[in-house]
Amino acid sequence: MAQPMIGIFGGTFNPIHIGHVRAAIEVAEALDLAAVEFVPAARPPHKTGEPVLDFPLRLSLCQAAVAGLAAFSVNPMERDRPGPSYTWDTLTSLAVSRPEDSFCFIMGMADLLHIASWKNGRRLGRLAHLAVHAREGLGLEAFCAFLAANASAMEALPTPDPALWTLPNGHVLHFVPVARLDISASDIRDRWLRRKRIEGLVCDAVLLELKNHADALTAGWGRPVTA
16 A cells, blocks of 8 residues: 655745645645645745745744644744755655655645756655646646656656656656636735735635734835835
8 A cells, every 4th residue: 555645835935825725735635645734934045035924923824724624734843943944955854754754745836947946956856756736827738848858857757647757766746737826925915015905815814813913014024005
């Protein structure tokens, strides 16, 4: 019997929104994941200079977003790890500390297109299975085009299914189509600062947390402006 996989959904989550949660649900169902752990980055290396909320608040927002969702949880492991929050280091740490578990790292299609800029990005398949979900209108065609140019660097081999490639160490790379929800954290931040409503973009529990920390949001995202 195949070892159950645990999904690892990393990101800045600044803030977490329903697009994140819905993508995780659809990937979990498509790949029959045993669980999904959201892992917010404490010090996201690609967000230097951008307005990012403090880690404890982003962590609590993630916890509010998944509360009540069966087999979904938030892993705060990046809180106590020094230096930038590199995915390579995260997956390495998980493999060492939990050798009995099999992990599947979940990312958006836009992340895959920029993975060469990540620390050992095209080697992540050595550490875990990879699941890529459609994002921002980028689907299977973009996935196949990327693999055509990067399969060798990723040590990926095709299968009869264009959405499935084999990776080193018995891992696989999946493309998972998900319902398109054009929601972005940057748009939510902009709407918040312009005092526009964001109901429907984040779940009710996250909205309540945001309202309860309005001063922290002002400090973290910048001074509110009028429309």
